[in-house]
Amino acid sequence: MGVKKRFAVIEHTADIGIVAYGSDLKEAFANAAYGFFSLITEPRRIRASLEREVEVRAEDLEGLIVAWLGEFIYLFDVEQLLFKKFVIEELSETHLKATVHGEKVDLQRHRLKLGIKAVTRHQLSVVARDGVEARVIFDI
Amino acid sequence: MSPRWEGKLRRIDDYRWEIPRSYKAGMRVPGIVYASEEMLETIREEQAMEQVVNVAFLPGIECCSLAMPDIHWGYGFPIGGVAATRVKDGVVSPGGVGFDINCGVRMLRTNLTADEVKPRMEELVNALFYAIPSGVGAEGKLRVSEKELDQVLVKGARWAVEKGLGLAEDLAVCEEEGAMKGADPGKVSARAKARGKPQLGTVGSGNHFAEVQEVVEIFEPDMAKVMGIQHVGQVTVMVHSGSRGLGHQVCTDYLEVMGRAISRYGISLPDRQLACAPVESPEGQDYLAAMAAAANYAWTNRHCMAHWVRETFARVLGRSEVSLGMRVIYDVAHNIAKMEKHVIDGERVSLCVHRKGATRAFPPGHPDIPDVYKKIGQPVLIPGDMGRYSFLAVGTERALKDTWGSTCHGAGRRLSRGAAKRSLKGVNIAQRLRDKGILVRATSMGELAEEASEAYKDVAQVVEVTHQAGISRNVARMRPLGVVKG
Structure with a gap:
């Protein structure tokens, strides 16, 4: 299998974003979450030792990706959880259900390089054209 | 990245530029940008000007969509944006406040001279680093219950004073006396509270800091004296932080609420991030009550951190807090919406003034500023980057008018x-x-380049414009000696 790019970092003067790629919505959303955590730390250093169910709803696909990534900001702030594996079980325009795998921050192993505080709607887009491309900018 | 902004600007004077209403159909008022001609070139490199234009679409906006010289691209509103909307028929927009509600600055003066502290800086910076929890994922040393957190959201900095942290006299020299009225914890979501609870009393990451400074230049000696700044070489301290995850969640939550509300109120906007609701609508009132709660959290935060700064100075230097004379000069909010009365065509009008990356700068004699500053005007605290300098200024009559x-x-x-x-x-x-005489201690030293001087505009250029335009008057310049960052 060739190496397919999962996401790219978007440079923004005051903030930072990602554009996530996928052959379908599920893959793009999973890659967006992976990209999100790679901004915070080195995902390869995260162990998949615990799992969580994540379920979010929104009015449209864009709202859904905001809610999906917003869930990880919440889990990081409140429980110091980092995730690396995202198994999306259900995904419609307005609903997402997933099992995510990761662990609690361990400062001996995880270098935290960035704090992400909010998912913005600035230049937000989820576009399906030869696969799916999701663009999200974060407030940091 | 984004294309250059090529719109036409009309020169009002050397420091003001107008984007006429004719630029785009739907603008209710013109845009007015404060900048020198030189700065305009940089400002045009991103789409911040288009955001000034978009803000001019907000229902009930009075006079103009304003931008300060430190304008840059934000979400919805530009950073550096100021907009006043009529309370009776205008809107309030969470994007006009920003994610970090009541991000702001607190400054303390001391009796110390730079020569006294320089030999102890290493120790001092290290001790401050441990006294003030910072960095991504940092948890505070204040352990509060949910009930106590609700009290923080209502009482603001006074909560900390009652807990024995900081001084009651600090409150008088804080915008809103450290507690905005109308705060309602019931309007703050459980998620926002859960994020805020462990982070109380932490400085956070990004551009937030606690900094030991030395006064290097005094432009207005008489005004400086009123603020307790007597001479060049005097040591001051600045703390820059906000409402952490709690404020960000409040903004996120109400952007959703208002995103759904705009169609119901028949509001059409060029950018979704400008989501808003009438000031007097349930959504508008709920947001303002939640925003005030988040603002109070931020004031409590800065208040506690200033207290730990004092404790640390006293411990490291082996002197009493009283003999150090570490008094708060002032504390400003630079991301906030305020209900204020302003005079328009001879009449006093109630306005909702959004300041997003802008500092209130009320003139001498204004009823909302502390008695001690009635003669000189409200102190304005303008931090620069960690390698150069910061400024202390005061508000003016011109600012109130313009x-x-x-x-x-x-x-x-x-x-x-x-x-x-x-x-x-x-x-x-x-x-x-270090070679420049500045000691830095950060959680992520590897990330320091992101905050280097090169990453920032020169704040001296910014305050040159505000000073020349007369919307604040420069009083003193400080340079960093020691910086603690996230």
């Missing part, structure tokens, strides 16, 4: 974090600062 009593808030970024890192690859930022 900008709803507002001025700039800081330097503003010039380079993205990635660009800063690439351009400074291989440079030891901490060592370079």
Whole structure:
């Protein structure tokens, strides 16, 4: 299998974003979450030792990706959880259900390089054209 | 990245530029940008000007969509944006406040001289680093219950004073006396509270800091004296932080609420991030009550951190807090919406003044400023980057008349974090600062390049504009001696 790019970092003067790629919505959303955590730390250093169910709803696909990534900001702030594996079980325009795998921050192993505080709607887009491309900018 | 902004600007004078209403159909008022001709070139490199235009669409906006010289691209509103909307028929927009509600600055004066502290700086900076929890994921040493957190949201800095943290006299020299009225914890979501609870009393990450400074220049000696600044070489301290995850969640939550509300109120806007609701609608009132709660959280935060700064100075220098004379000069909010009365065509009108990356700058004699500053005007605290300098200024009559009593808030970024890192690859930022006599201690020393001077605009240029335009008056300049960052 060739190496397919999962996401790219978007440079923004005051903030930072990602554009996530996928052959379908599920893959793009999973890659967006992976990209999100790679901004915070080195995902390869995260162990998949615990799992969580994540379920979010929104009015449209864009709202859904905001809610999906917003869930990880919440889990990081409140429980110091980092995730690396995202198994999306259900995904419609307005609903997402997933099992995510990761662990609690361990400062001996995880270098935290960035704090992400909010998912913005600035230049937000989820576009399906030869696969799916999701663009999200974060407030940091 | 974004294309250059090529719109036409009409020169009002050397420091003011108008974007006429004719620029785009739907603008209710013109845009007015404060900048020097030289700065305009940089400002045009991103779409911040288009955001000034978009803000001019907000229902009930009075006079003009304003931008301070530290304007840069934000979400919805530009950073450095100021907009006043009529309370009776205008809107309030969470994007006009920003994610970090009541991000702001507190400044303390001391009886110390730079010569006294320089030999102890290493120790002092290390001790401050441990006294003030900072960095990504940092948890505070204040352990509060949910009930106590609700009290913080209502009482603000007074909560801390009652807990024995900081001084009651600090409250008088804080915008809103450290507690905005109308705060309702019931309007703050459980998620926002859960994020805020462990982070109370932490400085956070990004551009937030606690900094030991030395006064290097005094422009207005009489005004400076009123603020307790007597001479060049005097040591001051600045703390820059906000409402952490709690404020960000409040903004996120109400952007959703208002995003759904705009169609119901028949509001059409050029950018979704400008989501808003009538000031007097349930959504508007709920947001303002939640925003005030988040603002109070931020004031409590800065108040506690200032207390730990005092404790640390006293311990490291082996002197009593009283003999150190560490009094708060002032504390400003630079991301906030305020209900204020302003005079328009001879009449007093109730306005909702949004300041997003802008500092209130009320003139001498204004009823909302502390008695001690009635003669000189409200102190304005303008931090620069960690390698150069920060400024102390005061508000003016001109500001009240032209900008709803507002001025700039800081330097503003010039380079993205990635660009800063690439351009400074291989440079030891901490060592370079040390060579300049500035000690830095950060949780993520590897990320320091992102906050280097090169990443920021020169704040001296910014305050030159606000000073020349008369919307604030420069009083003193300080340079960093020691910096603690996230």
